[in-house]
Amino acid sequence: MCGLIGYSGPGKAAPFILDALKRLEYRGYDSAGIATVSEGRLLYKKDSGKIEEVESKQHLSELPGHVGIGHVRWATHGEVNQVNAHPQLDNRSIIAVVHNGIVENAAELRQQLKSEHQFVSTTDTEVIPFLLAKYLKRTGSMTGAMALAVKELRGPFAFLALCQTEPQVLFACAREMPLLLGNGAGGSIASSDIDSFPEGYREIYALENGEIAVVGADNFRFFDASGNPIHKKAGNVQRQSGFAVDDSLKHHMMREIREEPWAIEQAVIQDEAGMAQAARAVKSAKNVIFTACGTSRHAALMGRYLFSRVGGKLSEVIIGSEFKYFADSINEGSVVIALSQSGETADVLEGVRTARARGAKVISLVNRPSSQLSRLSDLVFPLKCGQENAVAATKSYIAQITVLALLSHYLVGQQQMITEKLKNTVPLVELAYETNLKKAECVAAYIAKFNACYFIARGSNFHIAMEAALKMKEVSYVHGEGMPAGELKHGTLALIEKGTPIVAICPDDYTFEDTIHNVEEAKTRGARIFGVSDRCHPAFNECFRIPKVEEILYPFVTIVPLQELAYFTALARGVDPDRPRNLAKSVTVK
Known part of the structure; x- marks a missing residue:
């Protein structure tokens, strides 16, 4: 690396x-x-x-x-x-x-x-x-x-x-x-x-x-x-141009969060023939396996959800470093979907080489067309989000889930509909960014005093809880743990004491009431609850307000204030959010 x-x-x-x-x-x-x-x-x-x-x-x-x-x-x-x-x-x-x-x-x-x-x-x-x-x-x-x-x-x-x-x-x-x-x-x-x-x-x-x-x-x-x-x-080699962002933003991480509306606009433009070919391969596959690491794995979890919810297709997500231990299940009837911002993630590349050797078809989502992953893939869908300089991934993540939302709707012939909906989401992502800046800075000052913070959600936002937790520990060194809200009572409640920060991603969809039950369980034990919702419940001590969108589009607006929260927590703890200790952007060793 x-x-x-x-x-x-x-x-x-x-x-x-x-x-x-x-x-x-x-x-x-x-x-x-x-x-x-x-x-x-x-x-x-x-x-x-x-x-x-x-x-x-x-x-x-x-x-x-x-x-x-x-x-x-x-x-x-x-x-x-x-x-x-x-x-x-x-x-x-x-x-x-x-x-x-x-x-x-x-x-x-x-x-x-x-x-x-x-x-x-x-x-x-x-x-x-x-x-x-x-x-x-x-x-x-x-x-x-x-x-x-x-x-x-x-x-x-x-x-x-x-x-x-x-x-x-x-x-x-x-x-x-x-x-x-x-x-x-x-x-x-x-x-x-x-x-x-x-x-x-x-x-x-x-x-x-x-x-x-x-x-x-x-x-x-x-x-x-x-x-x-x-x-x-x-x-x-074709180079990508980035989005012109206000230079008054001090860090790459915040500039790249700011670029996320633009990243959606770019990522939604994909080769239609390639998308149709990928959809046919996924629908006919005996098994579909996503493989990725870190943030890309959380995007893959969104893909798994979308494939099931939209396309009725079950799939599995295998961490890149664990892929070879599942190789016996990979064959000519398999489709492997590999996600890597750099296209050089060693664990993902090893898995892809294993999959190819066993006859699987490989589809990749990658931000660098000249990468090894691109050369190893049968189909490549570029993220088109420009260079990402901060170690912590932000805009590449939202580009990944954009491409996966598009592909999932190709499975059922609804690509035109989702394309328009994604385009209409762009100003709402912008609104989520602007609305929550001051709130994120305020809440960060509180969380910065703690050694741990917990993130809970259900349904399409479960992977957002995991990604928010990863961002928190990556850039601020506050231990973050993300989980399905229903799992809170299966162990983690033992760690909750007075003032413990819990972030509940709780949009007003079919998961709302169940998530609120879990919020109440934590609050009873003394937790301080920070909600992320378009319906701010009295159980929340404070609330990040997001625009109301359709169920499967909530992750696009819930992730933004949580990335801001991680950024401001890093600043509150005196940490450089662009260059966290012991980490590197492109993980090219196993």
Whole structure:
């Protein structure tokens, strides 16, 4: 879950790389570093901390040279410190490596290499430059060294390397991890993320299956995992433009909440033929399985509800990391619907590869058309919500449930009706945003004093309770727990004491009376109740008011004040809502 960037071109490498790393920081912000080659010498600087902190301490941008590699880290192996930051070097400091992924056999390789190489870090990455140094000595070329090293590495990875003895180029390699290459007027770029490419880079190459690339200032040479030259075709990348939001909003998270009405407008525009094809596949499938992680899983739960409520089709939701344990139930009669904002979520990709190997049809909802998930899918429905910079997902979630609402109505031939209803919901989402800002800030000041907060709901809003709880703990570090309201009495009531905050998502639909019964049970035990409703009941101590909509559309308006609540709770606790500790945006490791 790290960001990689490499540059070879006529300009200075370090300033370009630093600027690109700032755009990649949502992938990791434990530490950062850059290496360049200049006048026949390998140079590097690195440290722990966010990009701006590392630049302030180490002056990364001052490194000379026209070829370089850079890294932002989200730690998986080795604690967060300067030694473990990337780039990692061999003992002679002639090879530098930046890496994303996990070397699964790192301990074994350390044992093999320790007699000739002295390890200084506790990262798994350090074995890569040591292997490259070993095989460079044997083959005399970095291309040969890369091919031999790749054979010894187990697990998914992407890495970039510099070598002092081949100073005009950088080297790239990837297996089951994103690594993209592009060439433009400004030079050649290698990166883990399309968003780090400047405008004008339209033709992009994606490395796969251990392929190796030698990246020059104006050309690429490609090799397969065994070191044999190959020809690769470039793919054309289309960029999405975002919504112009008032710059007075301080954080990405709030800007992206503000963009949600626009996100619905974009997401509802889908390829009609593709939607019809997906609907036919779902209706005829022996079993339908959603797979996703985190926020995307909560959107998948909405999809399960909609498929049943609207289309009469039962489906299952399996967490990405658990998918392989259910593989025996997947076959040619299965349809797997995979959700991932980045399209690079490792657990989801593993499940999709398993499903494809067993003959299943794969449909994906993804925000990045150039992602691995897109390439692995039979049908792809883009979210079209623009880049999401905050670690916590907001607008991508509402885009996902928009696409799922559309698909569920294609199952019964009501796509025109739901399209109009979703378009009519846009101003109501805007109203939910504007109406509840002050209330969210006020309630957040109360919740910020507690270590836990509970979210309850029924029916179509059950998954909203879970998503609201996730947002709360992600960005404010207040433990959030979401559950069906009827489950409150099956254990959680034991945790309720005087003042305990409970948020009841309780729209005026067929779930209202039952949810109010559960609210009363909690209030009797001393809980303080914050309702989210278009019918504010006396049992609520305070109420977030939402517009009245149809039953299946309530999640579109109930989620907005709850995202605002999480945001303001983070601010009340002095936490940066855009960059919560220990988390990263794109979870590319298992």
